[in-house]
Structures are given as structure tokens and as C-alpha cells.
Amino acid sequence: MTDATELRGRVAVVTGGAGGIGKAILHSLQAAGAQVFCFDLVAPAEGTSTWVGCDMRDAASVASAVQQVERECGRCDIVVHAAGVARDAVVWKMAVEDWDLVHAVNLRGAFLLMRHTIPLLRRGEGGRIVLIGSINGSRGKFGTSAYSASKAGLLGLAKSVARETGRFGILVNVIEPGWVRTPLTEAVPPQVREVAVAESLLGTLVEPEDIAGAVLYLCGPAGRRITGQILRVDGGQFLGSS
Numbered sequence: 125m126t127d128a129t130e131l132r133g134r135v136a137v138v139t140g141g142a143g144g145i146g147k148a149i150l151h152s153l154q155a156a157g158a159q160v161f162c163f164d165l166v167a168p169a170e171g172t173s174t175w176v177g178c179d180m181r182d183a184a185s186v187a188s189a190v191q192q193v194e195r196e197c198g199r200c201d202i203v204v205h206a207a208g209v210a211r212d213a214v215v216w217k218m219a220v221e222d223w224d225l226v227h228a229v230n231l232r233g234a235f236l237l238m239r240h241t242i243p244l245l246r247r248g249e250g251g252r253i254v255l256i257g258s259i260n261g262s263r264g265k266f267g268t269s270a271y272s273a274s275k276a277g278l279l280g281l282a283k284s285v286a287r288e289t290g291r292f293g294i295l296v297n298v299i300e301p302g303w304v305r306t307p308l309t310e311a312v313p314p315q316v317r318e319v320a321v322a323e324s325l326l327g328t329l330v331e332p333e334d335i336a337g338a339v340l341y342l343c344g345p346a347g348r349r350i351t352g353q354i355l356r357v358d359g360g361q362f363l364g365s366s
Contacts, residue, residue, distance in 0.1 A: 129156075130157060132158075135158065135159050135193065135199050136158045136159065136204065137160075137161045137190070137200060138150050138153065138160060138161070138163070139162075139178070139180055139204070139207035139237060140180075140206040140256075141168050142164045142166045142169070143206065145336075146164070146206040146207070148335065149204055149335065150162055150173050152333070152337065153202065153343070158202060160174070161173065161174045161176055161193050162174065162175045162176065163178035163180065164207065174196075177189075180207045180229050181225075181228040183236055186233070186237060186240055187236075199244060199247055200245055200248075201245065201251050201252070203245065203254070204253075204255075204343075205256060207233055209225060209229045210226060210268065211223070212268055212270075214266075215269040222270060223270045226274050227270065227273070227277075230275065230278070235281065238281075238296075241253075245292070246289075246292050250295070251293070252294070252347065253282075253285070253289075253294065253296040254296075254298070255296075255297070256299055256301065256335065257278045257299065257300045257301075257354070258271070258272070259356060259358050260272040261274075261275025261276040261278060278298055279298055286351045290351060290352075295348075295350060296352065297351060298353070299339065299356075300356045300358065301330055301335050301357050301358060302324065302361035302362065303320035303321075303324075303358075304329065304330045304332055305329045305331055324360055324364055325361075326360055329359065330357060335357055
């Protein structure tokens with residue numbers, strides 16, 4: 125059970141909080157006592173987080189959202205980039221507009237978020253940044269060149285920023301989920317899900333709460349010496365597919 129005092133007094137920003145994974149992360153951080161701001165184009169369906177309308181592709185929108193956090197709290201301690209989109213096609217059929225959209229949200233959005241929140245994180249005694257990647261950023265997958273490339277970019281981004289911010293006590297890590305059971309993934313053809321289950325060493329799909337638990341671990345006291353790392357939460361799917 126989450127300790128309701130573990131993150132008491134902490135201020136957290138979560139992007140993509142209206143999605144299945146993002147919503148679970150919001151709830152987990154709130155249950156641990158954090159004050160949470162949700163950056164998303166649409167408001168979460170439920171919860172007590174503060175929704176800030178934000179387009180992660182747009183520098184001015186991200187800057188404005190972070191400024192609201194600064195005005196209301198004067199600080200930020202935890203930053204989680206869970207916003208993400210996918211457009212699948214083999215690379216020679218990938219529309220340039222789809223490629224640009226995926227990278228704008230998944231990778232450019234992470235850059236903009238860190239660019240504007242790190243000055244706030246530096247005001248505290250340290251901070252935590254968690255980027256939600258994908259095992260496909262490390263292994264690749266047929267038809268996911270745009271998505272996989274954007275998630276692979278998060279790895280280099282996180283490791284570089286971890287080097288830049290370590291002296292300030294700011295920790296930067298990536299969580300790589302496998303196939304996560306969300307309303308969106310449940311809508312795909314059953315045979316696609318069956319492949320993911322077959323790849324998993326545990327024979328089960330990952331739940332959003334599994335990702336949220338990993339975020340809480342990295343952002344809580346137990347994660348105070350972890351930075352520049354990749355944490356795979358995939359039920360063994362990465363190994364099972366090799």
C-alpha cells in the first residue's frame with residue numbers, strides 16, 4: 125500500500141494525465157501525498173489533480189503551463205512525461221506529417237518540459253524526472269519506426285540530462301513499458317494482443333498501475349541514488365521477443 129506521507133509537500137507535473145498510463149501515475153502520486161498538476165490537451169476524467177491545458181508540441185504552451193505551477197506553488201519536485209502518440213506504418217509508407225507529429229509530442233515535448241521545469245527543480249534540494257519510453261525504443265518493432273525512434277531518443281536525452289543535472293541533485297530516468305492494458309490497446313485486434321502475451325515471460329500484460337508503481341519508486345525515497353537508468357516494466361516481454 126502506498127504511504128500517504130511519502131511525497132507529502134512535493135509538487136509534481138505529469139503530462140498526458142488523461143491517458144490510461146498517465147491517469148494511473150496521477151493517482152499514485154496523489155495517493156503518496158503529492159500535489160499534482162496534469163498537463164494535457166483534455167482534462168482527466170476524474171481525480172483531484174490540477175488540470176492545465178497544454179499542447180506538448182508548442183514551446184509557448186509548455187512555458188505557460190510551467191509558469192502556472194510556479195505562480196501557484198513556487199516550486200516543482202517531480203516531472204513525469206507520459207504524453208505520447210503513435211502513428212504506425214512501414215517507413216516507406218510513413219507520412220511525413222505523422223512522423224513529425226510523433227516526434228513533436230514524444231521527444232520534443234520531453235525536451236520542452238525539461239527545459240522549462242529544470243529551473244524550478246533547481247530551487248529545491250533535488251528533483252526527479254521520469255520519461256515514459258517503450259521497450260520498442262530499445263528493440264524496435266515492425267511498422268513503428270516513428271514511435272520507436274522517438275522513444276529511443278528519450279534514452280539519449282535522459283542520459284545526457286542526467287549528466288547535466290546530477291550536480292544539482294536532479295535525477296533523470298526512463299521507464300520502458302511493454303504492452304500495457306489500456307482502453308486504447310484493448311481496442312486493437314485480439315491477435316495483436318496475443319503476440320504480446322506470448323512474448324511475455326510472465327504470460328500476462330502489464331497494467332497501468334505497474335507503471336505508476338515504478339514511477340513512485342523512482343520518485344520516492346528508495347530512488348534517491350538512481351539516475352541515468354532504464355527501468356523496464358514489461359513482464360519480460362523484451363527478453364521474450366529476442
